Amino acid sequence: MTATAPRGTGGVIPGRGDGGPAPRRAAIPERTLRTDRWWVQPLVTVVVLVLFIAYSTFRAFQNAHYYATPYISPFYSPCITTRCEGDSFPEFFTGPSWISPAIYILVLPLGIRLTCYYYRKAYYRSFWLSPPACAVAEPHRRYTGETRLPLVGQNIHRYFLYAALVFNVILFYEAFRSFRDETGEWGHMGLGTLILLANAVLLFMYSISCHSCRHIVGGRLNHFSAHPLRYKAWTWVSKQNARHMQYAWISLFGVAFADFYVFLLATGTITDLRFF
């Protein structure tokens, strides 16, 4: 181990900090010598995330076509103002008519995605190019990481997780409500029911596989043997955590698809496939 290693040798000479070779480093002018298509992954990430942001922003501000009895778009769930279409959730206040009900709630799902350990990797690489890919020099002159504002704020991720778990319960509630038909009678199921249910499950799996969740259920312990139930929970969450990236993307597509399906129903473009 390194405890026996020599010390006091060598030295550190500040470099240019611009991604170029620092003094005493090997003089290699190329930004990278990688020969594979390292730029594909960040490019795909940018394209997909920009498309999602554009679509979700449009839908959040559209303030229409988000309710088709008995389905409500997940972008507007929970709908908490008296101006909401439908009556899917208790209405707490009356906001200005020009403010979409989605605006009041979307900050929380946005928050968990923005501070998520996986998405941080994705957007630091693809949008901020810090770094664009492994062993490819970043273009920034200075780098302070998450040591100061605003990025030190990433540390409140667990609070967005708590909020997301509340949203998960609400989305399940909305999905179960869609087992009622247009007249409010139970015993209905359409394709929309399955889509809302799948969306709730995927978003729950995204939340539960989160790194903060893994820490909270047991990761913070040093003695698993004294907490067998938490150890079991931590082991299960750890398995899900290994798939956190997959859940992050699938649930992102899922929530957009669920919203789009409700949009198509609400605009009368299609009719719901009814099973019973």
Added chain:
Amino acid sequence: MSYDATFRVWRGDADGGGLQTFTVAVNEGEVVLDVIHRLQSTQAGDLAVRWNCKAGKCGSCSAEINGRPRLLCMTRMSTFGEAETVTVTPLRTFPVIRDLVTDVSFNYEQAARIPAFTPKPREADGNHRMQQVDVERSQEFRKCIECWLCQDTCHVLRDHEENKAAFSGPRFLIRLAELDMHPLDTVDRRDAAQDDFGLGYCNITKCCSEVCPEGIHLTDNGIIPLKERVVDRRFDPLTWLGSKIGRRPKG
């Protein structure tokens, strides 16, 4: 089957250097280190390369192959096309001594700064006892062979030499995590991780995990859990309150 491969090898020292092109024979089943040794024995007798075990366990032959941090002895020639030029350069993050050999003493200086393992007192019969489930997280990090590929690829050090004063690199963050998770250790390293070893500089872009030849999940199993432990200590008002009213251990 043998064929002639084109190799570009960086040759030089701290005063300068560049890529030199060689045509060298490659035999079936060889790794890049075998070809570098053939270059040494046939064309470039003074080519400097650090190596030892040839089995991916000593961590000596770290270099960059086609721009990717790799162990020379664990990179099979069969992963390249016969017509493909193979470029071998020294680790970019550390000062070069000569050719493919770099001065990695920065890492040993960081290792010497880590607060040492401090076990709690022995039990009455003179033994330390711990359960396997308690220590297996730390054991993953003990697989580290200290090849410094994670240190080399980490952009915080690679692209910003000035950060070496504040950031110790991923290898030492998982060393801190290993000790902090250890069931027998008694030292709280959370403040030190944040203030002295620069945990906040890591933006978890996972390149350290991608290059680790031992397959250690540095980010998911080490650095992120350590960040979460620091959040407990520094950024979460609920855990702070818990420690004040006695629901959580102080420290």
